Amino acid sequence: MSKNSAEEKLSNYIDALNNEQHSETADTANDPELEKLLATARLVRSLREPVMPEDGYPQKLARTVAGEVQKARQNGQAAKSKPKSVKGILPAMAALAAGLLIFVLVNWLGPFNQDVVYAMEKAVTQLSNYHGILEMRTKNAVGEEWLVRQVELWAEDDKYAIRQDDGTLIINNGRQKWQISHNDREVALLPLLPDHTRNNFDLRDEAKRAKQYPHTIVGSELIAGRQATKLAISPPGGMEYYLWVDIETNLPIQLQTAMQNALQTTYTFVSFKPNTEIDPQIFTYQVPQGYRVVENEPGQLVATVEEAAAISGVTPLLPEKAPIRILAFQDRIIFDYGDTTITETMPKGDFEPAANASLGVAAGGPLEVWWDRLRWRQNGLEIQVEGVQRLELAGQIAPDLTVPNSNQDLVSKAQVKVSVDKELVEADQKQVDRGSSPWQLDPLQVSLTFVNLKVTPEGIQGEPEIPMSSYKVVANNSAEAVVEVGHGPIERVYLKRLVRQDETGIWSVVGYDPR
Amino acid sequence: MIAADVYKKAAEGDPKAIEKICVATWEPLYRFIYYKVQNREDAEDVTQETYVKTLSYMQKNKAPQENFLGFMKTVSLNIIRDRWRKEKRGGVLVNFQQINPAETAAGDQQNAIAQRLLLEGAMAKLSQEQQTILELRIIKGYSVAETAKLLGKTEGAVRTAQHRALQALSRLLDDKELQDQKGEGSC
Numbered sequence: 001m002s003k004n005s006a007e008e009k010l011s012n013y014i015d016a017l018n019n020e021q022h023s024e025t026a027d028t029a030n031d032p033e034l035e036k037l038l039a040t041a042r043l044v045r046s047l048r049e050p051v052m053p054e055d056g057y058p059q060k061l062a063r064t065v066a067g068e069v070q071k072a073r074q075n076g077q078a079a080k081s082k083p084k085s086v087k088g089i090l091p092a093m094a095a096l097a098a099g100l101l102i103f104v105l106v107n108w109l110g111p112f113n114q115d116v117v118y119a120m121e122k123a124v125t126q127l128s129n130y131h132g133i134l135e136m137r138t139k140n141a142v143g144e145e146w147l148v149r150q151v152e153l154w155a156e157d158d159k160y161a162i163r164q165d166d167g168t169l170i171i172n173n174g175r176q177k178w179q180i181s182h183n184d185r186e187v188a189l190l191p192l193l194p195d196h197t198r199n200n201f202d203l204r205d206e207a208k209r210a211k212q213y214p215h216t217i218v219g220s221e222l223i224a225g226r227q228a229t230k231l232a233i234s235p236p237g238g239m240e241y242y243l244w245v246d247i248e249t250n251l252p253i254q255l256q257t258a259m260q261n262a263l264q265t266t267y268t269f270v271s272f273k274p275n276t277e278i279d280p281q282i283f284t285y286q287v288p289q290g291y292r293v294v295e296n297e298p299g300q301l302v303a304t305v306e307e308a309a310a311i312s313g314v315t316p317l318l319p320e321k322a323p324i325r326i327l328a329f330q331d332r333i334i335f336d337y338g339d340t341t342i343t344e345t346m347p348k349g350d351f352e353p354a355a356n357a358s359l360g361v362a363a364g365g366p367l368e369v370w371w372d373r374l375r376w377r378q379n380g381l382e383i384q385v386e387g388v389q390r391l392e393l394a395g396q397i398a399p400d401l402t403v404p405n406s407n408q409d410l411v412s413k414a415q416v417k418v419s420v421d422k423e424l425v426e427a428d429q430k431q432v433d434r435g436s437s438p439w440q441l442d443p444l445q446v447s448l449t450f451v452n453l454k455v456t457p458e459g460i461q462g463e464p465e466i467p468m469s470s471y472k473v474v475a476n477n478s479a480e481a482v483v484e485v486g487h488g489p490i491e492r493v494y495l496k497r498l499v500r501q502d503e504t505g506i507w508s509v510v511g512y513d514p515r
Numbered sequence: 516m517i518a519a520d521v522y523k524k525a526a527e528g529d530p531k532a533i534e535k536i537c538v539a540t541w542e543p544l545y546r547f548i549y550y551k552v553q554n555r556e557d558a559e560d561v562t563q564e565t566y567v568k569t570l571s572y573m574q575k576n577k578a579p580q581e582n583f584l585g586f587m588k589t590v591s592l593n594i595i596r597d598r599w600r601k602e603k604r605g606g607v608l609v610n611f612q613q614i615n616p617a618e619t620a621a622g623d624q625q626n627a628i629a630q631r632l633l634l635e636g637a638m639a640k641l642s643q644e645q646q647t648i649l650e651l652r653i654i655k656g657y658s659v660a661e662t663a664k665l666l667g668k669t670e671g672a673v674r675t676a677q678h679r680a681l682q683a684l685s686r687l688l689d690d691k692e693l694q695d696q697k698g699e700g701s702c
Binding site: 008010011058062064072 | 529542545546550554567631654658659674675684
């Protein structure tokens with residue numbers, strides 16, 4: 001290492017210390033001499049008075065610590081209350097597989113790529129609370145813009161409050177959820193269902209999407225008084241949209257959708273304070289004087305699984321991992337893990353996976369895989385696991401859980417191949433993205449159209465000759481699908497998602513088996 | 516002085532008791548942690564984590580009420596060490612040499628004072644210009660450009676001078692430590 005670069009690195013390191021930054025800037029390249037000088041600089045800095053926290057820090061600290069202790073105690077109780085008969089031993093292989101999957105994903109996504117998106121993801125993870133005003137504006141194709149809605153948001157841990165334009169407040173404090181309507185002078189108690197999407201501009205979701213899809217930095221702009229990096233994000237086969245990331249906080253502050261159906265929507269945090277002081281009163285359930293209370297099956301927060309079973313009449317199946325909260329309703333139990341929920345209900349009717357869902361296997365039967373939701377039946381229960389830990393938790397309940405493999409070839413065995421015009425498919429995909437012809441997202445509807453056009457090539461008039469009840473999805477790995485047809489000239493239809501292999505991708509027929 | 520029943524209630528998760536303990540102890544703990552991590556964000560994080568861990572030890576009756584602060588300092592050092600290990604895996608360099616849990620607990624205050632005296636003594640042996648440059652750049656936190664302007668030097672000269680000043684200080688501290696070790700050995 002040259003003398004100059006050592007001087008430069010030392011100087012940069014002192015600047016980082018002075019700016020209260022972490023010492024990431026210190027690239028000593030295993031130079032013991034330089035490491036020693038950095039240590040000496042830190043030692044000299046210890047003569048300086050520490051930068052003290054803001055006023056009210058000990059009280060804030062105490063609140064956070066009390067919350068953490070409470071959470072840990074609840075976890076401990078939930079774990080202790082778990083009846084042994086409910087669940088077997090943790091399937092070690094499933095845990096190992098999940099660990100490996102996370103390792104592979106993390107490396108594939110490049111955790112050390114210190115770009116805007118990585119910094120944003122980190123900032124979102126470290127966000128403990130925020131208060132802001134979110135504005136939604138829409139612009140039409142001729143450039144006219146108008147304000148659609150403005151909401152005020154408070155969020156802290158699992159608690160949040162939203163004040164709408166008309167003053168209506170929706171509050172969820174983790175124990176209760178309610179809506180205060182000043183117009184109706186009414187407080188409505190709402191079901192305490194965990195809801196991951198609180199508005200159309202969810203910071204966590206946007207950070208996740210930006211990381212998932214190809215993105216480029218296209219500029220820097222002042223948004224609501226804050227300097228922000230503008231990112232262009234391109235979902236595969238979809239339309240480009242923009243996200244602005246605050247340079248100071250690394251958090252998203254504005255989202256602009258693509259122009260769809262001649263309309264473009266922009267969500268902007270016109271005011272945003274991350275990691276701030278939030279008055280705890282906002283999350284306290286209070287009925288204003290003279291307001292009536294309307295109850296809408298709010299559910300109950302319970303401490304033990306036995307309690308939940310007694311209230312709901314459901315004997316649940318539990319994963320090894322203990323939930324943060326257990327909610328009991330008249331006919332169902334919800335285990336809440338913060339970012340993931342498990343809902344167990346008494347099933348009604350036959351199990352019918354969503355037509356557009358991919359299919360796997362769980363407890364010896366079909367497993368519906370739909371966005372970040374898994375659903376199947378086991379031991380007389382219908383189980384739905386939704387959220388980021390879905391695979392791990394579902395695997396703990398149903399050890400045979402197998403998710404569809406999108407690399408598995410389902411369509412090559414088609415007896416008759418159908419050629420597809422790629423350009424036409426891409427145009428169709430864009431149409432569907434804009435909200436037109438959503439039937440193309442459903443492999444059953446696509447098969448129905450294809451088969452009936454074979455039967456009546458002049459077009460489908462009125463009721464199709466081979467009705468929808470004759471079609472059944474027998475395989476769907478999210479990239480390819482096979483649909484069986486009960487009668488008529490075609491026995492099987494083979495389909496592919498040619499543009500995008502997720503739930504927003506349209507299906508195209510690529511082959512069939514004549515009967 | 517924190518009453519015994521406050522510890523008990525805090526261990527049970529009573530928010531008021533937790534607040535009493537935090538208010539009474541946070542400042543010396545925070546200063547201690549800040550000294551080690553040298554930035555506010557980390558110091559606040561580690562302080563919070565230290566209380567959560569200490570309370571979990573209290574729930575298991577594993578935290579002493581006497582010398583409670585010393586115990587928390589040891590807990591905080593373990594947290595800093597764990598963070599260092601994790602960050603080291605991510606390629607981040609953090610100083611670890613100064614972290615020695617054995618030093619903490621009761622004797623830490625004395626150690627801190629002794630270390631400060633040692634450092635001030637070594638600083639006093641530097642040339643006047645070297646002392647000024649370290650004071651401006653590190654203790655007062657001026658940028659290279661500001662320091663250069665104040666001293667009538669070029670920015671390059673400031674960088675070279677601070678490099679040399681820290682080399683000289685490092686040598687002086689090494690010599691002093693060596694002498695101390697020799698002194699202890701001869702007793």
